[in-house]
Amino acid sequence: MLTDKYYWIARYDDGKFLSQINPDGSRNSYQDIQRDKLIAFEMWQESNRVLFIRFKKSQRLIWRRRVEMSPQGIVEICHLVGKQETINGKNYQGIIGLFESDGRIETAGKFEEGHPWFFPVVVHPNEGEEWKEDK
DSSP states (O other): OOOEEEEEEETTTTEEEEEEEEETOOOGGGGOOOOEEEEEEEEEETTTTEEEEOTTOEEEEEEEEEEEEETTEEEEEEEEEEEEEEEEEEEEEEEEHHHEOOOOOEEEESSSSOOEEEEEEOOOOGSOOOOOOOO
């Protein structure tokens, strides 16, 4: 069974916000985030904010929830949180891995082929502009 140990809150430039989990228990999905209004993205554990990332208009959100499973059940859940920006045709990324099992944090400068957690993502249709790796 998957847990809800951590959840996100997206904050907008008009003072409003969107929480992944609403007070009534209903959920908002990643595609519900209004990226054109995003100024901050937060990760929470219960009532404690554990991560806060600010965004400029030119920056795009990175968030993925990766789950490692074994035949016995969940081994680890990692939330990848960060931002991506294209400047003069060059792709810049900064990514933080937040691990649910022990709360540890790992960082990566970009997605890396073959990495157990920070491997490249499939771009979600609502993320807009493609993230092209520099060749």
